[in-house]
Amino acid sequence: MDDARIDHVVTSGTFSLDGGTWEVDNNVWLVGDDREVVIIDAAHDADEILAAVDDRRVVAIICTHAHDDHINAAEDLAKVTDALVMLHPADEELWRHVYPDDDFEPLHDGQEIEVAGVLLQILHTPGHSPGGVCVYAPQLNAVFSGDTLFEGGPGATGRSFSDFPTIIDSITERLLDLPPETIVHTGHGDSTTIGAEGPHLAEWIERGH
Structure with missing residues (x-):
């Protein structure tokens, strides 16, 4: 735990859904130490992510x-x-759009994954998609x-598989109760930070109607 750290990679590519395609930059987060690491979100460029992993065990x-x-x-x-590859099973239909023949390991709410002495807690936070999760460390x-x-x-809720009231419930019930720092x-x-975003909840709700 003393050596645990967060590494950050930005990768670029496209996002496609509902017949549209957009250029996007994605954050890829690596949590671990010099020996092992967890990758959070495998976006666009495997080689760039592997360069950040270096010789660590994933x-x-x-x-x-x-x-x-x-x-x-x-x-x-x-x-x-x-x-x-771990994913909440409520997002399987979206997964099959990209990987029709490949499976994943199901994630579930409350699951804990340990890396470098750090416990990563899975919080199911649907709304942007049915199987959306946040990873709390x-x-x-x-x-x-x-x-x-x-x-x-x-996050956006204007496309298929998304719902604005659901994402507001997820943020309110699962995220805003975390420590403000x-x-x-x-x-x-x-x-x-949680503290910076929490006070604006009423504004988001008003904006979403």
Whole structure:
């Protein structure tokens, strides 16, 4: 635990859903030490992610959800590292859009994954997608929010498989109760804190109606 750290890689590619395609930059987060690591979100560029992994053992590849920009390097990474790709099963239909023949290891709410002496807690936070999760690391004062919570508000809910009231419930019930100093490492863009985002809940709800 004393040597545990968070590494950050930004990869670029596209996100496609509902017949549209957009250019996106994704945050890939690596939690571990000099010996082992967990990859959170396998986005776009397996080689770039592997360069950040270096020669460490990959304990798991955790997908916060199954939009293609968060999983499109997952199978390439799994083949090289022999690590399991982990995803909440409520996102299986989205997963099959990218990997019709490949399976994943199911994640469940409350599950804990240990890496470098750090416990990563899985919080099921649907709304952006049915199987969206956040990964909470209390020992590192961090939560990896995928596309559930960003600096400035909740993730998008205007496309298939998403729902605005559901994401608001997820943020309210699962994230805003975390300590206010908790750093929110997002799926895209800058990090924020729970304390910075919580006071704006009413504004988000008003904006979403």
